[in-house]
Amino acid sequence: MTGNDLRELIQSKLLTVCDNxxxxxxxxxxxxxxxxxxxxxxxxYDFARDDVTLDVDIFTKDEGDAQDLAxxxxxxxxxxxxxxxxxxxxxxxxxxxxxxDADKSIRHKSVEITVxxxxxxxx
Numbered sequence: 001m002t003g004n005d006l007r008e009l010i011q012s013k014l015l016t017v018c019d020n021x022x023x024x025x026x027x028x029x030x031x032x033x034x035x036x037x038x039x040x041x042x043x044x045y046d047f048a049r050d051d052v053t054l055d056v057d058i059f060t061k062d063e064g065d066a067q068d069l070a071x072x073x074x075x076x077x078x079x080x081x082x083x084x085x086x087x088x089x090x091x092x093x094x095x096x097x098x099x100x101d102a103d104k105s106i107r108h109k110s111v112e113i114t115v116x117x118x119x120x121x122x123x
Contacts, residue, residue, distance in 0.1 A: 003039065005086050006117060010037060010054060017072040018058075026059070032106075033060040033069060039115075054091070054113040057099070059106055066107035070096050073111045088118040 007023055014021040020034035041053040056073050060066040078093040092114045099108040 005084065006052065006089065006115070007039065009082070009084060009087065009089070010039075013076055014056070014073070017076060018069060030059075033058065033065055035059070035069070035073075049116065049118050052115040052117055054115050056111040056113065058109045058111070059101075061105060061107065063107045066109045070109040070111055077111075077113050084120075086120055088120055090116045092116075 011021055011023060014035050014037060018033055018035045020026075020031050022030070022034065022036045024036070024038050026034055026036050036057045036059070038055045038057075039052050040055050054077075058066055058069045058073070060069065074093050074096060077091040080091040082089055082091070094112040094114055097110050097112075099110050101108045
C-alpha cells in the first residue's frame with residue numbers, strides 16, 4: 001500500500017476544516033487552532049487491503065472551537081467512501097474524546113477513525 005498517497009489525501013481533506021494541519025508532530029511555532037494527525041495502526045488482510053487507524057488530534061484555546069472542529073472532522077470523514085486514482089479508502093469515525101492537556105489553557109479533542117483502504121488494481 002502506498003502510505004504517502006493516503007497521508008496526502010487525509011491532509012488535503014483536513015486542510016478544508018483547519019489552516020494548520022501537521023502529520024505526526026506540530027512544529028514548535030504552531031498556531032491555534034491546529035490539527036495533528038497520525039496513522040497509528042495498520043492491519044494488512046491481504047495484498048489489496050489494509051485497515052488503518054487514523055488519529056486526529058485537535059488543539060485550540062477555546063472549548064467551542066474544539067467542539068466545532070471535532071464536529072467538522074466527524075462530518076468530513078464519517079462513512080466517507082472516497083475513491084482515488086491509486087486508493088479506494090472508506091472512513092468510519094469510531095469515537096471522539098476529550099483529552100486533558102498539561103497546559104490547562106489548551107482544549108484538546110481526539111477523533112479516532114478507521115480507514116478501510118484498498119489499493120486500486122492496475123491490471
